[in-house]
Amino acid sequence: MIRQLLYRSGQLHEFTGPDMARLLLQARTFNARHGIGGMLLWQDGLFMQLLEGPAAAVDALYARIASDPRHCEVRLMVRAERTAPLLPGSHMAWCEAPLDGEALEFEGLETDSQALALLESARSDRVAAAMRDFLHGAPVPIGGLGCARVMERVL
Ligand SMILES: Cc1cc2nc3c(=O)[nH]c(=O)nc-3n(C[C@H](O)[C@H](O)[C@H](O)COP(=O)(O)O)c2cc1C
Structure with missing residues (x-):
């Protein structure tokens, strides 16, 4: 079992393309x-991230990520056991919304099209559905006193 x-969380740090590339490289090496x-998703100042793997390692990584000051309002949406990962073989895929990519915030970062195709095709999987909704711009209710920047964007 994995x-x-x-x-999901709100971005606090002003990430540039190179900042985000560094974060992904570090994450991929560790993961x-x-x-x-x-997979890590970004949409207009919000993150959504899927973590899958050995229970102790995933829990420990989540604890570290949740205390990272570069984001806030970190809300756990799903914690489950599965026989197989939703995204096998992906050490931290990346995708930025909107999917048409017209105005990319993080230039130089490539959407992982294989992981994206898996999300799009996993019709009955609720985690894949939540991730698809996020990428297609469904509103994410998020806010709080510690999260002024995100509040600004949501209001
Ligand atoms: C949105 C977001 C997602 C992250 N995802 C990962 C990840 O998948 N793997 C990872 O090792 N670090 C990830 N990090 C970085 C960790 O929060 C942390 O900075 C890193 O693990 C180094 O931890 P340390 O400074 O305690 O050594 C992420 C950070 C943010 C803000």
């Missing part, structure tokens, strides 16, 4: 070493 976590897969 653990699957899905959370590959610990057998953790998943």
Whole structure:
């Protein structure tokens, strides 16, 4: 069995393209070493991330991510056990919405089209559905006193 976590959060740090590329490189190196897969999504100042892998490693990584000051209002949406990962072999896929990519915030970062296709095709999977909704711009209710920037964007 593997653990699957899905959370969402609001961006606090002003990430540039190179900042985000560095974060992804660091995440992919660590995650590959610990057998953790998943996908990081970004949409207008909000993150959603899927983490899948050995239970102890996923829980420990989530605890570290949740205390990262570069984002806030980290809300766990799903914590489940599965026999197989939703996104096998992906150590941290990336996708930025909107999917038409007209005005990319993080130039130079490539959407993982294989992971995206898997999300789009997993018709009855509720985690895939939540991720698809996020990428297609469904509103994410998020806010709070510690999260002024995100509040601004949502209001
Ligand atoms: C939105 C977001 C997603 C992240 N995802 C990962 C990840 O998948 N794997 C990882 O090792 N670090 C990830 N990080 C970075 C961690 O929060 C943390 O900075 C990193 O693990 C280094 O931790 P340390 O400074 O305690 O050594 C993420 C950070 C943010 C803001």
